[in-house]
Amino acid sequence: MNLDRATIVTPDLEGARRFFVDVVGLTEGWRPPFGVAGYWLCSNDRPVIHLLDSTVPGHAGRAVPRIDHIAFRIETPAEWLALRERLQAADVPYQLADVPLSGETQLFVAPGAGVVIEFVMASRGAQT
Incomplete structure (x- = not known):
């Protein structure tokens, strides 16, 4: 099993997009025309991060999204x-x-309120 993607719900949609594109190096990909603003961000042409605008009201019976x-x-x-x-x-x-x-x-790194991103690499190659 491999991780397919993560969805991050954020009140700062544009700030999160800039972080993942300009700093992390993901690319903005095609996204279907859903009824809520967002982005699909890709690594090697595959969407790995879905960003969603958190200002849209929640749906009844659906838990509030949270990612540590x-x-x-x-x-x-x-x-x-x-x-x-x-x-x-x-x-x-x-x-x-x-x-x-x-x-x-x-x-x-914490690119926005309530969002933490980890990057990991074998220490022998990671120069601190």
Whole structure:
């Protein structure tokens, strides 16, 4: 089983789109004309993040969406360093953490209220 996508409901739709496109490096993809504003953001031409405007009233019987965080695996040291450079250029604060006994490094960023994104890479390639 693989993660297909994550949906993030946000009051700052444009700010979240800018973060995922300009800083993370996803691309804006085609999205069906739903009745609520949003974006489908892609990695390798496949939608991995669905952004939805949270200002739309909820539906009866449907739980309020909540995500603690989502994580993206970074495969190469070059990708890791490029991400960190884009975060620094955009003046986006982040925190680094080593995962005990795993050989991995995590990078946590909060691009908007109530949203946390994790990026993870094997420590041997992640230069802190």
